[in-house]
Amino acid sequence: MALRCPVCGSGGLFGRRRGLLQLGLPQQCPGCALRFDREAGHWTGSWGLNVTVSFTALFVTLAVGLALAWPDPPGWGLAVVALSVALVLPVLFAPWSATLWLVIDLAFRPLEPGEAPDR
Numbered sequence: 001m002a003l004r005c006p007v008c009g010s011g012g013l014f015g016r017r018r019g020l021l022q023l024g025l026p027q028q029c030p031g032c033a034l035r036f037d038r039e040a041g042h043w044t045g046s047w048g049l050n051v052t053v054s055f056t057a058l059f060v061t062l063a064v065g066l067a068l069a070w071p072d073p074p075g076w077g078l079a080v081v082a083l084s085v086a087l088v089l090p091v092l093f094a095p096w097s098a099t100l101w102l103v104i105d106l107a108f109r110p111l112e113p114g115e116a117p118d119r
Contacts, residue, residue, distance in 0.1 A: 006103045008032035034116040046101035054090045
């Protein structure tokens with residue numbers, strides 16, 4: 001959650017130069033040289049995690065909005081809020097989904113010898 005490398009703890013993965021609103025990590029960790037795309041299709045899990053969190057937030061937004069405004073929910077107001085959540089949250093959550101997916105991947109497939117040369 002701190003946007004750090006899960007192997008060495010190095011920060012700056014999403015520094016000022018690259019910006020927070022990017023959709024992926026750099027090629028490798030600046031601290032331990034771990035390649036972040038460990039295999040072909042690696043980022044599919046990150047995208048899935050991002051979609052799951054985004055759809056959950058959208059569902060919660062709609063459910064809470066309907067529950068608070070029942071029996072006369074404001075159609076356009078709720079639609080604008082829901083659309084804002086649906087468009088903004090996936091972009092803002094992208095760095096966290098990328099690093100969280102890397103942690104999950106490392107938990108299921110530990111580092112192999114030579115995968116992080118500086119470790």
